[in-house]
Amino acid sequence: METSQKAIPRLALDSSTTVFGVIGDPIRQSKSPIMMNRAFRETGVNGVYAAFHVSPERLGDFWLGVRAMGIRGVNVTIPHKLDVMKHLDYVDDAARLIGAVNTVVNNGGMLTGYNTDGIGYVRSLKEEVMPVLKGKRIAVIGAGGAARGILYALLGEEPELVTVLNRTEERAQELAEAFSGCGNVQALSSAGDAADAVIRSADLVVNTTSIGMYPYVDDMPLDVSLLRPDAVASDLIYNPLETAWLARARELGCRTHGGLGMFIYQGAYAFEYWTGLPAPVQAMRETVLQALQAPSAT
Numbered sequence: 552m553e554t555s556q557k558a559i560p561r562l563a564l565d566s567s568t569t570v571f572g573v574i575g576d577p578i579r580q581s582k583s584p585i586m587m588n589r590a591f592r593e594t595g596v597n598g599v600y601a602a603f604h605v606s607p608e609r610l611g612d613f614w615l616g617v618r619a620m621g622i623r624g625v626n627v628t629i630p631h632k633l634d635v636m637k638h639l640d641y642v643d644d645a646a647r648l649i650g651a652v653n654t655v656v657n658n659g660g661m662l663t664g665y666n667t668d669g670i671g672y673v674r675s676l677k678e679e680v681m682p683v684l685k686g687k688r689i690a691v692i693g694a695g696g697a698a699r700g701i702l703y704a705l706l707g708e709e710p711e712l713v714t715v716l717n718r719t720e721e722r723a724q725e726l727a728e729a730f731s732g733c734g735n736v737q738a739l740s741s742a743g744d745a746a747d748a749v750i751r752s753a754d755l756v757v758n759t760t761s762i763g764m765y766p767y768v769d770d771m772p773l774d775v776s777l778l779r780p781d782a783v784a785s786d787l788i789y790n791p792l793e794t795a796w797l798a799r800a801r802e803l804g805c806r807t808h809g810g811l812g813m814f815i816y817q818g819a820y821a822f823e824y825w826t827g828l829p830a831p832v833q834a835m836r837e838t839v840l841q842a843l844q845a846p847s848a849t
């Protein structure tokens with residue numbers, strides 16, 4: 552494991568530097584450039600990673616530019632994760648089923664799209680708090696864009712059952728149907744006794760909604776008293792680093808897992824797809840943590 556004590560090597564740009572980046576609209580809040588440039592410095596890869604503000608009507612032009620300039624890798628964020636697919640040569644099967652691409656690899660002008668959000672989440676969950684998901688009972692709260700990748704990756708771990716609980720029950724049903732071929736999954740409204748019973752019996756409860764995200768940091772996505780003290784409580788939100796319900800769950804004895812790890816590992820997978828090297832995860836985490844804890848971060 553790499554140490555954070557050593558001096559961080561400087562980035563030296565020259566005529567061999569490979570270009571990477573992230574596109575979104577907006578994009579200036581993104582922590583990906585500082586994280587990925589740190590990863591290049593740590594590993595000695597001669598690369599540079601920039602943030603590109605690309606509006607939906609310029610998306611096609613952007614990919615022409617990627618091919619023309621030989622930009623090696625691109626991360627894709629809101630609002631382009633779906634529309635990007637029509638500009639690519641290949642889309643990985645998982646990304647197609649999830650319905651979103653967040654990582655593009657450019658191999659000599661041939662563009663391939665992947666989704667590293669869900670697998671990034673599960674890698675972080677397993678490394679940080681819950682090494683084995685096989686046979687577990689899982690409650691996923693929320694059925695939006697982020698829930699899709701999470702559900703796909705969780706089902707790949709062969710849990711006993713995943714229940715999607717959502718305010719709008721039809722959206723949860725739609726999600727459960729879309730992924731029914733991947734494992735044992737059911738859907739319920741997040742309000743009512745049946746949902747409460749699911750939380751009471753869950754080994755892992757994951758919040759994929761935006762409830763509790765800055766600035767509404769006191770809001771909670773569920774009644775925390777329903778959690779078993781031996782359950783794992785997990786949240787995709789990383790601003791704040793520990794949401795109100797995770798803090799409460801921790802006080803009740805639950806193991807907790809915040810959203811920072813998902814962000815780090817989705818980037819780690821992208822780095823590995825682009826470079827073939829193991830990502831320097833500790834250094835990436837340290838850099839993002841410093842940025843999030845800076846006074847101007849919120």
Ligand code: NAP
Pocket residue numbers: 668692693694695696697698717718719722759760761762764787788789810811813814815817
């Ligand atoms: P989204 O597509 O807008 O989905 C939002 C979900 O939250 C829906 O299921 C929605 O329910 C539910 N919801 C929102 N407000 C609610 C409320 N007041 N009461 C009950 N349910 C509510 O959002 P998303 O893109 O999936 O993102 C969700 C969260 O994941 C965000 O906080 C985002 O920051 C986080 N995220 C983190 C990472 C990471 O790297 N850690 C990556 C991606 C996303 P309805 O269907 O009923 O509207």
